[in-house]
Amino acid sequence: MTSYRMTKHLxxxxxxxxxxxxxxxxxxxxDGTTKTCKITWGTYDKAALKTAGSFRIEGSFTDxxxxxxxxxxxxxxxxxxxxxxxxxxxxxxTIPELPKTAMTYYADGTAFEAREITWDMNGVTADTFKNIGDIVTINGKVxxxxxxxxxxxxxxxAEPxxxxxxNVATAALHLTDNGPYNDTLTAIIDGNRSDNGYSDSRWSTWGKRNDSTHGDAVITMDWATAVATNQINLFYFYQPATDSLSTLPTKVKFEYTLSSGYENGEIVSNDWKEITPVGEPEEINDSSLHQWTKGLSYKFAETINPIAIRITFSYTGYIGLNECEVMSPSTSYYAxxxxxxxxxKIGNTELTPGTDNSFEIEETSFDGLSFTNPENASVTVIPVSNxxxxxxxxxxxxxxxxxYSVVLKNVPLIPEETETPDTKETETPNTKPETPSTDKPQTPSTPALKKGDTFKVKNIQYKVLNVSKKTVAVVKGTDRKPGxxxxxTIPNTVKNAASKTTFTVTQIQANAFKNYKNLKSVIIGKNVTSIGKNSFYGCQKLAKVTFKGTSVKTIKSKAFKKTASKVTVxxxxxxxxxxxxxxxxxxxxxxxxxxxxxxxK
Structure with a gap:
């Protein structure tokens, strides 16, 4: 015998x-053959079936x-x-990678085990997450x-x-100037910021110092692939006290291009774009710099992705440049x-959590439960009892x-009815070892809907807004082929068949029917008071909208953006x-x- 196949969990x-x-x-x-062998199981304490938990049963088989x-x-x-x-x-x-399982809980808050999640990613694209600071809700089911x-x-x-x-300048593919100039051009990308005046670790226009008609000096560098930068640091050879000709430039202009070539020893492009630093350059305080070195940092309002950068210096006398640093930002995103x-908040009661996590309140129900959640923590409400x-x-x-625990102190406890399980339907997975099946062991009664629960009627998904007022919102269309x-038709009311409850439809939520390309006609029920952002965005053939009532008070931005050019309402x-x-x-x-x-009309 080489192996045997048997489930390990039930x-x-x-x-x-x-x-x-x-x-x-x-x-x-x-030899490739198989044999079915009978298992002999030992006894176990049936009292263990009365409480939630796990236990092991021993057995054996023989061939x-x-x-x-x-x-x-x-x-x-x-x-x-x-x-x-x-x-x-x-x-x-960026579309996030969502978890594949979620923990399930009993009424007392005890964790049971993680179960597989099915996420509804319909309509979710990278563009859904384009605005920094937005909080996007994705629905799923376990x-x-x-x-x-x-x-x-x-x-x-998240914000980067x-x-x-x-410094990515040291990785430049080509480096050119419009000289001839003096000293060493490649010294400006050798990683050495400082110069004492007696080395050749700099580039300068020394030979132009007596030429009052000299033009601007231009330095250009490119890379094999595009780089990202939002800051350029320039370290000048500067001797204001001893040599009045060694000055700072009167003007520095920065340009970049997304495509360039290299011809006859020059970096060329037909699409140079100027980018202007924000405010005045900041002096770089570096104690290791020689007294004849002055570092200035030029910062841009946005990150650019150039293949080449061109820097133009206007000057009088002459200028020297020890180092040019093209700084590429490394960003992180923090949860x-x-x-x-x-x-x-529950009804008219507002609780302020602190060191105390338990509250007793005067309310008679949990209607109107809401949270102030500045940290975007996930919030799960477990109904322990009534x-x-x-x-x-x-x-x-x-x-x-x-x-947190919240108790309605003036409401008497109503014990939850206990169902008698059908012992013939004990769940024993049989598809793969170690993998429990999800066959239904019993058929429990349908629980009452609560705030936030969703249900579907005629290809529209609804969400319960208020249990006592019996109001719901349209979440989205559920058509397999929305195109x-x-x-x-948004009805006046809708009936949930499972709970036999009729709800009033008061809202159409954001993105509900976004990009229904062939949608031509919409009827909006008389009880709808608000229509969410982008709810009919991109319904380019929508040319007829009928409002059955006068309850609509709010229509959010882009609700009807990119609909037909001529619409009858x-x-x-x-x-x-x-x-x-x-x-x-x-x-x-x-x-x-x-x-x-x-x-x-």
Missing amino acids: YAPVGSSDIELPASVTASYA GTETVDVYITAHIYGKIKVAENYSCITKPN SAFGETYPITASVRV VVDKHD KTSADLSAI REIKIVSVAEDGKSRRT KVTKV SVPKSIRNNKKKAAAFQKKLTKSGMSKKLKL
Whole structure:
């Protein structure tokens, strides 16, 4: 026998009367044959099935010649409540790499185990992360034992921090001037900033000192590939006290190009662009410099990526240059390290977390739960019971976390009903060893929707905004081929079949139907009060929009940007027949990007 194949884990819900263990194992032999062998399992304490946890069951099998000891780990799981949300950073214009699994939790806040995440990356591109400081929410879901748990990734577009600068001038491919001049041109990129006047570690225009008609001096360098720079340091040979002819230049001009050539000993380009330093150059304080060396740093407002740089010096008398440093910035992006929330708000109560992580409040429900979260920590709310929640916040860098407990002190505890599990459906993975399956062990009752939960009706995804007011927002269209959709209707109300609850549709969220290229007509229900940023952006054939009501108060920027050049907008008579209201509504639409040629009717 060379090996055998058997699962090493099984899963069963708390309260199971028994668990079904694998009856056999497949043994493999060196000659390529296989044999199915019966497993004999030892006994285990069935009391262990009453509480969540894991235990090991020993057994063995024999093929008639050999006896092999085996074991299996039984995982007894309770009622999973949530999957842990996630936060992170990304570079500008970079899609982040999101985790593949997320931890799941029981009601008491105890972690169960990590489960696989499916992220909804529809519409997420590098352009989504172009603005530094933006926080982008990506939705996902975690599946465990037939149930699905929503999860979000809060992604902050981080600002680059310059850690250091490296001199790339020393790696120049060619170095030229418009001379002839004196001393040594290559000395300006030899890495030696200082000169005492008696060495040749400099370049100068000494021979032009008595020529009052001399022109500007020009130094040009290029590289084999483009470099990045936002700063150039020039170290001048400068003797103001002993030689009045050794001066600083009266003017320095910087130019760069993205493409160049090298012809007849010259660096040539037809596309030189001037870049002007910000303010006056800063003096470089370096105690190792000789007294006849003066370093000045010229800084630019933006980072450029030249293939060649040209520096022009205007001067009187003569100038000397010891070193030219083209400084390339090295940048890093830093995740925040704090998991602290500044405030937790529930109804009319605002809590200020500090050293105390536990709160008792007078509210009668958790409606209106919100957070002040300046650190972009991930926040996961665990509903412990009808009167208690735990709030788990984890820092962007994942290294610190806080857990807050909030209790409604005047609300009596309602014990959660316990279901009787179907012991015949004990979960035993059988596809791969060590890999638990996600077959459904039982069919639990449908939990009530809570704030932030999502559901889908007729190719539109909705998110619960307020449970007590029964309001939802349109999150996005879920059509598999959005490019073929020609009409979208936002209803007045929508019914969630699972909870048998009818919700009022009050919002259309950002990017909901962005780039539906063939969308021609939209009907917006009478209860919609706000339309989010970019919600219909890029719907280039959208030529008819119907507002069923007068509730719309806010239409965010670019909501109707890049729609058809001629749009007909139907509105209720109360707007259409009132010139002042019609003009105000039309202005609101055009500010959101809709064509000024729109026709209100």
